Amino acid sequence: MIGDVFAYLVFFLVIALTYALACLGLNLQWGFTGLFNVGVAGFVAVGAYTSAILTAPANPERLGGVAWPIAAGWVGAALATGAVALGVGLVTMRFRHDYLAISTFGIAVTIQLLATNLVGLTGGPFGIHGVPRPFADVVASPLGRNVVYLVVVVVLVGAVYAGLERLVRSPWGRVLRGLREDEAAAAALGKSPATFRLQAFTIGAMVMGLAGAVYAHFVGFVAPEDFLPILTFQVWTMLVVGGAGNNRGAVVGALVVWALWSASGGALAAILPHALQARGAALQTVLIGAGLAAVLLVRPRGLCGEETVVSPHAVAE
Amino acid sequence: MGGHLTVGGDLTVTSATLTVRDLVAGYERGLPIVRGVSLEVARGEILALLGPNGAGKSTLVRAIARLVPIESGRVLLDGVDVTARPAHRLVRDGVGLVPQTENVFTHMTVEDHLALAAAAVERKERRARIAAVYELFPDLAAQRRLAAGRLSGGQRQMVALARALVPAPRVLLLDEPSAGLAPRLVEAILARLRDARALGVTIVLVEQNTRAALAVADRGCVLVEGRLRLVAAASELAGNAEVARLYLGSSEAAR
Amino acid sequence: MIGLQDVANGVMLGATIGLGAVGLTLTYSILGFANFAHGELITGGAYAALTLFWLLAATVGWGVGHFGALSFGAPFLVVLAAAMLLTAALAIGLEQALFRPLRRRGTQIVLVIASFGASLALRSLITFVWGPEPQYYTREISIAREVLPGVRVTADQLFVLALTTGLMLALHLLLTRTTLGRAMRAASENPALLALTGIDPAAVARWTCLIGGGLAAVAGVFLGLTVQVRPLLGFELLLPLFAAVILGGVGSVYGALAGSLVIGLAEALSVPLVGAEYRAAVAFVVLLAVLVIRPAGIAGGRE
Numbered sequence: 001m002i003g004d005v006f007a008y009l010v011f012f013l014v015i016a017l018t019y020a021l022a023c024l025g026l027n028l029q030w031g032f033t034g035l036f037n038v039g040v041a042g043f044v045a046v047g048a049y050t051s052a053i054l055t056a057p058a059n060p061e062r063l064g065g066v067a068w069p070i071a072a073g074w075v076g077a078a079l080a081t082g083a084v085a086l087g088v089g090l091v092t093m094r095f096r097h098d099y100l101a102i103s104t105f106g107i108a109v110t111i112q113l114l115a116t117n118l119v120g121l122t123g124g125p126f127g128i129h130g131v132p133r134p135f136a137d138v139v140a141s142p143l144g145r146n147v148v149y150l151v152v153v154v155v156l157v158g159a160v161y162a163g164l165e166r167l168v169r170s171p172w173g174r175v176l177r178g179l180r181e182d183e184a185a186a187a188a189l190g191k192s193p194a195t196f197r198l199q200a201f202t203i204g205a206m207v208m209g210l211a212g213a214v215y216a217h218f219v220g221f222v223a224p225e226d227f228l229p230i231l232t233f234q235v236w237t238m239l240v241v242g243g244a245g246n247n248r249g250a251v252v253g254a255l256v257v258w259a260l261w262s263a264s265g266g267a268l269a270a271i272l273p274h275a276l277q278a279r280g281a282a283l284q285t286v287l288i289g290a291g292l293a294a295v296l297l298v299r300p301r302g303l304c305g306e307e308t309v310v311s312p313h314a315v316a317e
Numbered sequence: 318m319g320g321h322l323t324v325g326g327d328l329t330v331t332s333a334t335l336t337v338r339d340l341v342a343g344y345e346r347g348l349p350i351v352r353g354v355s356l357e358v359a360r361g362e363i364l365a366l367l368g369p370n371g372a373g374k375s376t377l378v379r380a381i382a383r384l385v386p387i388e389s390g391r392v393l394l395d396g397v398d399v400t401a402r403p404a405h406r407l408v409r410d411g412v413g414l415v416p417q418t419e420n421v422f423t424h425m426t427v428e429d430h431l432a433l434a435a436a437a438v439e440r441k442e443r444r445a446r447i448a449a450v451y452e453l454f455p456d457l458a459a460q461r462r463l464a465a466g467r468l469s470g471g472q473r474q475m476v477a478l479a480r481a482l483v484p485a486p487r488v489l490l491l492d493e494p495s496a497g498l499a500p501r502l503v504e505a506i507l508a509r510l511r512d513a514r515a516l517g518v519t520i521v522l523v524e525q526n527t528r529a530a531l532a533v534a535d536r537g538c539v540l541v542e543g544r545l546r547l548v549a550a551a552s553e554l555a556g557n558a559e560v561a562r563l564y565l566g567s568s569e570a571a572r
Numbered sequence: 573m574i575g576l577q578d579v580a581n582g583v584m585l586g587a588t589i590g591l592g593a594v595g596l597t598l599t600y601s602i603l604g605f606a607n608f609a610h611g612e613l614i615t616g617g618a619y620a621a622l623t624l625f626w627l628l629a630a631t632v633g634w635g636v637g638h639f640g641a642l643s644f645g646a647p648f649l650v651v652l653a654a655a656m657l658l659t660a661a662l663a664i665g666l667e668q669a670l671f672r673p674l675r676r677r678g679t680q681i682v683l684v685i686a687s688f689g690a691s692l693a694l695r696s697l698i699t700f701v702w703g704p705e706p707q708y709y710t711r712e713i714s715i716a717r718e719v720l721p722g723v724r725v726t727a728d729q730l731f732v733l734a735l736t737t738g739l740m741l742a743l744h745l746l747l748t749r750t751t752l753g754r755a756m757r758a759a760s761e762n763p764a765l766l767a768l769t770g771i772d773p774a775a776v777a778r779w780t781c782l783i784g785g786g787l788a789a790v791a792g793v794f795l796g797l798t799v800q801v802r803p804l805l806g807f808e809l810l811l812p813l814f815a816a817v818i819l820g821g822v823g824s825v826y827g828a829l830a831g832s833l834v835i836g837l838a839e840a841l842s843v844p845l846v847g848a849e850y851r852a853a854v855a856f857v858v859l860l861a862v863l864v865i866r867p868a869g870i871a872g873g874r875e
Contacts, residue, residue, distance in 0.1 A: 437770030
């Protein structure tokens with residue numbers, strides 16, 4: 001019994017921390033730089049697929065089979081996602097907020113289309129199987145492997161967290177924050193806003209790609225349905241609940257929202273009659289959606305975030 | 318020194334069309350720009366609202382029209398408390414504001430503007446009101462099919478003013494109508510204001526151009542840093558050393 | 573090879589996208605944000621009609637009906653009108669309950685996130701209630717006839733085209749001749765000034781939701797009629813809708829129509845080239861091109 005709880009906890013934490021990674025990436029893009037990325041799922045997908053392609057065993061119907069070590073896969077994932085972000089960013093960094101949102105949404109849709117249809121690269125709708133686990137040959141039991149994975153993920157999230165914290169407190173980070181407050185002033189200082197934004201966008205995306213890789217190697221396979229808009233929504237909810245602009249908020253938000261998500265899933269499974277079980281997942285989304293709306297209305301700064309300032313020119317209604 | 322200088326004119330209640338009492342207003346709660354202003358404007362009077370940049374003149378009239386949130390204080394229209402009413406409702410109650418900037422819809426024709434303003438008027442009066450306004454602004458009648466964006470700055474001001482006059486307001490608030498206009502056009506605007514007053518409209522005129530404002534106003538008041546410092550008949554204020562001192566004495570650049 | 577049939581398909585697609593895009597461009601400019609839930613208004617309309625048919629069949633025993641060559645009859649039109657009202661109600665409900673309170677508190681971005689969440693929640697709710705499988709209004713099939721050499725269209729499609737034209741004409745008259753129409757045009761430029769003119773911007777917003785929702789419902793019902801009813805119906809149109817709206821210039825009804833035609837044609841004409849699977853990607857490429865070259869769109873000037 002305790003063993004079951006422990007096993008579940010390990011599983012829960014691995015997934016929650018993977019989400020936390022994606023959330024940290026989004027926080028750099030949105031919380032610190034004000035970039036409205038509605039295509040999170042796409043970037044996570046790029047990372048997941050890249051690592052899978054680089055490390056999975058050969059398959060005659062699909063490109064790959066290079067069977068690189070996992071670490072190399074993860075590095076490749078981050079780099080590939082960074083490259084995609086750079087390409088996207090060069091085109092979109094000057095767009096205004098809502099156009100950026102629509103564009104990043106379009107990117108994610110396009111990436112999903114490519115993942116589903118470029119069968120020779122991505123395995124199509126069936127995806128890629130046999131994505132290897134680290135230390136798979138060293139540890140025998142499934143639980144043991146999960147625990148090892150958890151340790152790896154904790155270390156990784158810790159490292160990324162520390163790195164991002166360093167980054168935002170560095171001179172580079174200060175410029176970024178200055179840009180968010182007053183773009184004209186920053187530009188007057190000779191700093192090109194677009195360049196800084198592009199850098200933040202790319203680094204944030206790389207972290208998201210890493211999250212994708214971490215997910216892929218935990219679950220053992222990737223398929224297009226793992227990277228739907230709901231993933232984007234989950235990560236955004238986590239960031240809003242935790243508090244944007246705050247790395248601690250990103251991690252806390254991921255843990256809290258994933259806990260709520262899992263709990264609601266369990267509750268629905270218990271309540272719903274058997275015939276409706278399959279549809280229950282849909283109801284989870286409704287609940288979480290309502291929850292997000294509630295947070296936005298009642299406490300927009302989230303659990304850890306700073307007080308937001310209402311626009312001084314709000315028209316009285 | 319400070320305080321009110323009242324010369325002629327009784328500042329007690331009743332007959333005033335527009336009454337403002339201890340008004341505190343600003344865009345952000347806790348950061349008021351208007352800090353407790355009280356004034357009264359009699360029927361058919363033109364009151365000039367003067368003061369240096371940043372004094373809060375614009376904010377005051379915008380607050381009266383409810384575009385800026387009121388923190389405390391009251392606004393009374395012919396004795397009726399209208400403080401809580403939303404901006405669009407005030408128009409139907411008889412308050413019109415001509416803002417300083419963005420005061421026309423650039424994609425809509427002159428005709429559209431007047432038709433839109435006429436929606437606040439009773440159906441059977443609409444045609445008459447629009448015709449009356451065209452009489453006051455014959456140039457606009459000739460340009461009625463033109464989009465406001467195609468008109469010159471002076472003509473746009475006329476459209477903005479005409480639009481505000483369609484519902485025959487009791488009180489007309491103007492935020493620097495002469496800003497950016499050549500002297501000839503300033504004269505034209507002021508002439509329209511005199512016409513409006515002749516029709517019984519009460520006017521509050523915010524102006525940086527003190528001379529022009531006092532030329533047409535009955536009374537004037539000087540606002541400095543959100544507070545009224547001087548209220549007097551226009552003739553008393555023109556060339557008044559006290560006024561000049563109030564302008565120069567404030568921390569903003571004076572005119 | 574690209575043929576006239578592709579062009580005809582493109583025009584049909586353009587009409588359907590147009591119904592959604594016109595509503596979206598109005599709400600985008602008047603309500604002031606990009607509403608990601610607009611796709612679900614389309615889907616909602618389709619499912620509202622589905623449910624109403626089911627109710628009619630179960631209670632009164634009505635079928636879809638049959639007007640000559642069309643695959644539907646009078647009951648369908650009744651259901652269509654009812655679906656329009658229900659979807660309009662949904663749109664107004666979202667505005668009042670979600671967007672209005674959020675608008676006071678924050679920036680446009682919060683509204684977009686909320687709309688994205690609402691879109692997801694609605695889609696999931698629809699999947700929960702009706703299930704993920706495709707459904708149909710009628711088993712009747714509308715036969716495709718050759719109207720021009722090499723061009724086959726069904727009577728249903730011609731009806732859609734005719735109705736869309738009629739609706740757009742009605743909208744044109746509304747916008748140019750009525751107070752509401754003028755108020756809507758004014759609100760899309762400057763809501764504060766509209767309030768100074770004596771008209772309540774919030775009321776205009778509600779009417780805009782009503783019109784946007786109604787038009788979306790028509791799009792949804794006709795997609796349901798000519799293709800099928802399924803939960804992703806509207807969501808898959810979202811990218812083409814945004815592309816059409818931005819191409820035409822946000823706030824311009826005529827721009828949205830022109831943009832929809834362009835997108836519809838681009839998608840249909842690209843099918844022989846890149847395959848049907850990448851249609852949404854074609855819309856996306858057009859969108860990016862517009863944003864890079866001329867973000868104000870065709871009708872331009874109204875940002």
